[in-house]
Amino acid sequence: DAGVIQSPRHEVTEMGQEVTLRCKPISGHDYLFWYRQTMMRGLELLIYFNNNVPIDDSGMPEDRFSAKMPNASFSTLKIQPSEPRDSAVYFCASSPRTGVSGANVLTFGAGSRLTVL
């Protein structure tokens, strides 16, 4: 398996522009997570999906952020309009159906480094 695939790896844009980040989870994984990582705040969960349905979006900072998962093999995170404070590394992660023990073993993608000027 190629693992979790994210694109683009790097994005530099100007304030006010729309940014779309993409993620392909590992085949067969039921859960998909979007995290944001900054030096100050560490890894923060933005939203997660179970079987393509958004379950918890309480971490989405504001209405400028939106995420979709139209099918089991693709998800997008969109920021419109982007602001300099959105600069961060955005990670997508997926995990298989949790068992009785509830193990939540995440496999992360390589991340998308976003810089908003």
Next chain:
Amino acid sequence: QKEVEQNSGPLSVPEGAIASLNCTYSDRGSQSFFWYRQYSGKSPELIMFIYSNGDKEDGRFTAQLNKASQYVSLLIRDSQPSDSATYLCAVNRLDGNEKLTFGTGTRLTIIP
């Protein structure tokens, strides 16, 4: 108070010694605990997880959990330069919400 707290470091340990990484959490409902390793510029990767109080060993790694004290630690025996990375602690409530809450990590440097 942060939900998951870790000393940011850097923690410097001589090669071959034991590295001890600590993590405290505020939510008493937390039930599962994870240690991830993140090399500079890379993504986090799972080292191990623990649910029950006590120790769990996996190779050179030992996770220790004390729910009464809300404390979880990771010991790395026979530390190697390749262990130099940031170690992230994460917790989950196992209440049906799959949210994994991470600490900000401890940067570990193994000195040859």
